[in-house]
Amino acid sequence: xxxxxxxxxxxxxxxxxxxxxxxxxxxxxxxxxxxxxxxxxxxxxxxxxxxxxxxxxxxxxxxxxxxxxxxxxxxxxxxxxxxxxxxxxxxxxxxxxxxxxxxxxxxxxxxxxxxxxxxxxxxxxxxxxxxxxxxxxxxxxxxxxxxxxxxxxxxxxxxxxxxxxxxxxxxxxxxxxxxxxxxxxxxxxxxxxxxxxxxxxxxxxxxxxxxxxxxxxxxxxxxxxxxxxxxxxxxxxxxxxxxxxxxxxxxxxxxxxxxxxxxxxxxxxxxxxxxxxxxxxxxxxxxxxxxxxxxxxxxxxxxxxxxxxxxxxxxxxxxxxxxxxxxxxxxxxxxxxxxxxxxxxxxxxxxxxxxxxxxxxxxxxxxxxxxxxxxxxxxxxxxxxxxxxxxxxxxxxxxxxxxxxxxxxxxxxxxxxxxxxxxxxxxxxxxxxxxxxxxxxxxxxxxxxxxxxxxx
Ligand code: NAD
Numbered sequence: 252x253x254x255x256x257x258x259x260x261x262x263x264x265x266x267x268x269x270x271x272x273x274x275x276x277x278x279x280x281x282x283x284x285x286x287x288x289x290x291x292x293x294x295x296x297x298x299x300x301x302x303x304x305x306x307x308x309x310x311x312x313x314x315x316x317x318x319x320x321x322x323x324x325x326x327x328x329x330x331x332x333x334x335x336x337x338x339x340x341x342x343x344x345x346x347x348x349x350x351x352x353x354x355x356x357x358x359x360x361x362x363x364x365x366x367x368x369x370x371x372x373x374x375x376x377x378x379x380x381x382x383x384x385x386x387x388x389x390x391x392x393x394x395x396x397x398x399x400x401x402x403x404x405x406x407x408x409x410x411x412x413x414x415x416x417x418x419x420x421x422x423x424x425x426x427x428x429x430x431x432x433x434x435x436x437x438x439x440x441x442x443x444x445x446x447x448x449x450x451x452x453x454x455x456x457x458x459x460x461x462x463x464x465x466x467x468x469x470x471x472x473x474x475x476x477x478x479x480x481x482x483x484x485x486x487x488x489x490x491x492x493x494x495x496x497x498x499x500x501x502x503x504x505x506x507x508x509x510x511x512x513x514x515x516x517x518x519x520x521x522x523x524x525x526x527x528x529x530x531x532x533x534x535x536x537x538x539x540x541x542x543x544x545x546x547x548x549x550x551x552x553x554x555x556x557x558x559x560x561x562x563x564x565x566x567x568x569x570x571x572x573x574x575x576x577x578x579x580x581x582x583x584x585x586x587x588x589x590x591x592x593x594x595x596x597x598x599x600x601x602x603x604x605x606x607x608x609x610x611x612x613x614x615x616x617x618x619x620x621x622x623x624x625x626x627x628x629x630x631x632x633x634x635x636x637x638x639x640x641x642x643x644x645x646x647x648x649x650x651x652x653x654x655x656x657x658x659x660x661x662x663x664x665x666x667x668x669x670x671x672x673x674x675x676x677x678x679x680x681x682x683x684x685x686x687x688x689x690x691x692x693x694x695x696x697x698x699x700x701x702x703x704x705x706x707x
Pocket of ligand 1: 363388417459653
C-alpha cells in the first residue's frame with residue numbers, strides 16, 4: 252500500500268500540476284475553508300485526546316495554522332517567482348536567477364503534543380512549495396489523527412496529499428522508502444532513527460527535536476511577573492511542550508520569593524485544586540504518566556506533587572533542589588514538573604547548562620539587559636526569550652528550530668516555504684560578448700586573472 256501510494260505521488264508530480272502556482276493557491280484556499288468549517292471538530296478531537304482546553308486549542312493549534320495559510324496564500328506568487336541576483340563580474344555579461352524548485356515527494360512525521368498544528372503547518376509549507384505530501388500523524392492522539400485523515404481526504408487527491416495513520420511499524424515502513432525530503436518532529440532518539448533512514452538515500456531532512464531547556468532567573472528579576480510568565484509557558488499543554496522551560500536556575504536570594512509567587516500564580520490560573528480546572532490538560536497516555544510520576548519519587552515537591560493515574564493527572568509541581576543524577580534531571584521532562592536549582596555564581600549556571608546537550612530553548616529573566624544579553628550570547632540553543640517563555644514561537648519572522656541535538660534546520664514564515672524548496676542557481680550567459688581571458692592557452696593571463704580576483 253505505502254509503496255503504491257508513493258509511486259502514485261511520483262507519477263502525479265511528474266505531470267507538473269503541483270508546480271502551477273495558481274493550482275497551489277487554489278488548493279490552499281480550499282484547505283483553509285475546510286479547516287475553518289471543521290474548527291469545532293478539531294477542538295473536540297484535541298479535548299478527547301488529552302483534555303486540551305478549547306482556548307489553548309485555538310491559541311496554539313488552529314489559529315497558528317490559519318495564519319500560516321494566510322501568509323502562504325498571500326506571498327506564494329512572490330516567493331515562488333525566480334529571483335534575480337547580482338551577477339558575478341567574472342561571468343560578465345550574465346543574468347543570474349534563483350529558482351525555488353519543489354523537492355518532489357515529501358514525508359512529514361508528526362508528534363502528539365501539538366498533534367494538529369505540528370502536522371498541518373509543515374504540510375501547508377510543503378504544498379505551497381509545490382511538493383506532494385505523505386503525512387503521518389502520531390498514533391498517541393488517535394482522535395486528532397483520524398480527523399486529520401478525514402480532512403485531508405476531503406480536500407486533496409491522495410496522489411497529491413495523503414495521510415497514513417499508524418505507529419512505529421508504519422513509520423518504519425515509510426522511512427524505508429525513498430523520499431525527496433523528510434520533515435520530522437519528535438524526540439531525539441527517534442530523530443536519530445529518521446536521520447539514519449534518510450542517510451540511506453541521501454535524502455535531505457529537517458529534524459525538529461527537543462532538549463532540556465534552562466530557565467535562568469537572576470537576582471534582579473521581577474519575581475511576580477517572572478512567576479506569572481513561567482506558570483503560563485510551563486503548564487500550557489500540561490508542560491508537554493518542546494519549548495517549555497525544563498528546569499529553573501535561580502539566584503539563591505530569590506528562591507523563597509519565587510516559590511511564593513509561583514503558588515499564587517498557579518492558584519490564580521488553575522485554582523487550588525488544578526485537577527478540577529477546565530484549563531489544565533491531562534498527560535497523553537499511561538506510559539508517559541508513569542514516566543512522569545516516577546520523577547516525583549523521593550523528591551521534595553515544594554508545590555503540587557499530586558497524581559491520579561485513572562485520569563492521567565499530574566498537578567503543576569515544583570521540585571526543590573533535586574540531585575543532578577535524579578530521574579527528573581536526566582532527560583527532557585515533557586510534563587508539568589519543574590525542578591528548581593539555586594545558584595550562587597555564574598560558574599554554577601555554566602556547569603549545569605553544559606552538563607546537557609544544546610537545548611531547543613533557553614530563557615533568562617533579568618532586569619539587567621547587559622547581563623541577560625551576555626547569557627544569550629554565551630550559550631548555544633535553538634531560540635528563546637528574555638523575560639518571557641515560549642513566545643518566540645509566535646513570530647513567523649523568527650526561524651524555529653534547534654541546534655546540535657535539539658534539531659537540524661528550522662521553519663516558520665517564509666523559511667517554511669524555503670525549507671521545502673531546493674534553491675536552484677542558474678546563470679544565463681549573454682552571447683553578445685565573449686571575453687577570451689578564461690580560455691586556454693593561458694600564457695600571459697595569470698597576472699591579469701589575479702588582479703581581477705583582487706577587485707572582486
Ligand atoms: P516521538 O519521537 O516518540 O514520536 C514522533 C513520531 O515518530 C510519531 O509520529 C511516532 O509514531 C514516530 N515514531 C516513534 N517511534 C518511532 C520509531 N522507532 N521509528 C520511526 N518512527 C517512530 O515523539 P513524541 O513523543 O510524539 O513527541 C515528543 C517529543 O517531540 C519531545 O522530545 C519533544 O521535545 C519533541 N518535539 C519537538 C518539537 C519541535 O518543534 N522541535 C515540537 C514538538 C515535540
